[in-house]
Amino acid sequence: MKRVFRVSLLALALLAPSAEALAWGDTGHMVVAQVAFGRLNAKARARVNELLVPAPGMPDERRGLVYFCEQTYTPVTIANWMDDMRDSSLHDDLKGWHFANRNPLVVGTGFTPDIEDVETDVLKQVEWALDKLEDSRADDDRYTPEDKRDAELVGYLYHLIGDLHQPLHTCTRYTKTRRGGDRGGNSFEIVVPGTNVRNLHSYWDGAGGLFAFRNIRRPLDGQGAKAIRDFASAVTAAFPADQHAAQWSKKKPSEWVAESNKLAREFAFVAVQENSTPSNAYRDRTQDECRRRLAFAGYRLAEVLNNTLGKP
Numbered sequence: 001m002k003r004v005f006r007v008s009l010l011a012l013a014l015l016a017p018s019a020e021a022l023a024w025g026d027t028g029h030m031v032v033a034q035v036a037f038g039r040l041n042a043k044a045r046a047r048v049n050e051l052l053v054p055a056p057g058m059p060d061e062r063r064g065l066v067y068f069c070e071q072t073y074t075p076v077t078i079a080n081w082m083d084d085m086r087d088s089s090l091h092d093d094l095k096g097w098h099f100a101n102r103n104p105l106v107v108g109t110g111f112t113p114d115i116e117d118v119e120t121d122v123l124k125q126v127e128w129a130l131d132k133l134e135d136s137r138a139d140d141d142r143y144t145p146e147d148k149r150d151a152e153l154v155g156y157l158y159h160l161i162g163d164l165h166q167p168l169h170t171c172t173r174y175t176k177t178r179r180g181g182d183r184g185g186n187s188f189e190i191v192v193p194g195t196n197v198r199n200l201h202s203y204w205d206g207a208g209g210l211f212a213f214r215n216i217r218r219p220l221d222g223q224g225a226k227a228i229r230d231f232a233s234a235v236t237a238a239f240p241a242d243q244h245a246a247q248w249s250k251k252k253p254s255e256w257v258a259e260s261n262k263l264a265r266e267f268a269f270v271a272v273q274e275n276s277t278p279s280n281a282y283r284d285r286t287q288d289e290c291r292r293r294l295a296f297a298g299y300r301l302a303e304v305l306n307n308t309l310g311k312p
Contacts, residue, residue: 023098023163025205026215027231028294029079032162034232035298036305037075039241044302044310048075051151066148066155073155076228077218082159097125097156098163099184100257105173105265113174113181122163122170126253129156133308157304164256165297167289168204171264185269191277203278204268207294208286232298238288239295248296249303256300263289 023029040048052066052075066073068084085091086098100121106113133153163169172181173188182188185200195213197203206213211231216224241248267285272278278286 023083023159023166023169023205024207024294025211026080026083026218027211027228028205028207028290029083029159029162030076030216030220030228031231031235031294032165032297032301033076033079033158034228035236035295036158036301038232039299039302039306041306041310043312044305044308047309048154048305051147051154052078066151071219074220076225077220078155079158079162080218081155096120097160098122098169100164100170100261101172101181101184102257103171103261103265104181105171105269107173107175111176111179114179115172115174115181122160123253123257125156126160126164129153129160130253130304130308133157154305154309158301161253161256161301161304162297164253165260165293166204167260167264167268167293168201170257170260171269173269188269189275190272191275193277200268200272204286204290207290208278208283210287210290235291235295236298238291241295241299244292244296248299251300256296260293263293 024032037045037048052073066078066081068081068088071084073081082094082097085094096118097120100123101115101118102121102123104113104115133150136147136150136153168185170184172184174181178187183201185204186202188200189198190200190203192198192203192209192213195206195209197206197213216227218224220228267289271285272282
């Protein structure tokens with residue numbers, strides 16, 4: 001029997017309100033990273049630490065790690081790096097990296113949806129980062145803290161693999177009254193009393209309330225790090241890797257997107273009405289599906305890193 005996911009009082013005390021919708025929120029992305037880090041083989045873990053953790057006394061110009069606005073990142077908080085950059089005008093070119101709309105949901109007949117033709121999306125960027133990391137591994141047997149390119153590739157994968165597993169980051173709904181689409185549920189308004197959630201996209205970013213629609217503050221202190229570990233343990237206990245290996249292992253990123261898209265089309269968009277409050281049944285299934293998606297994202301991220309950074 002699956003263990004019920006419970007948010008501890010300690011974790012709630014560490015949670016801060018989220019000002020805007022980010023995929024999975026800070027907490028969810030860090031849970032994915034924590035799950036993955038716990039499954040890295042020894043070589044991959046050493047390489048991730050080497051790329052992301054600054055050596056004591058290392059001067060800024062030699063830190064071969066990912067940073068933004070003077071923030072540095074750990075192998076857990078690195079999952080939030082791309083969202084930290086997202087609203088900066090210096091990184092407008094990254095804004096389209098977080099979403100895919102390969103199989104849009106068109107509801108109704110008698111109209112032509114205005115589906116935007118995009119040059120890049122989250123699937124393309126995950127495949128690109130994987131190719132680059134594989135090429136780098138073939139060319140150079142050793143990753144060093146000075147190799148900022150590879151550190152950034154790892155940072156992209158930590159975040160974007162998480163994004164691929166959030167259903168509303170893979171599908172947009174089109175209707176006669178919204179021919180340009182609802183932007184992955186961002187224009188699909190709902191009511192969630194007692195929260196700042198206003199639309200379906202942010203509801204799923206918050207995993208249906210799995211983390212109480214709050215984000216653990218960064219940088220992580222000891223209590224925050226423990227809360228993330230506890231959350232990661234809970235989602236993996238609900239969907240243990242060994243028991244579900246046939247579902248998550250050895251699949252391609254395109255299949256991860258297809259899974260998320262199917263969930264959006266067959267459940268997320270259709271089992272709740274606009275301008276309503278999600279039912280308890282909808283909430284419970286959303287939370288359970290998000291446990292699965294978060295756990296699988298962590299398992300798959302670890303598999304990717306073990307197969308690139310962790311090869312003998």
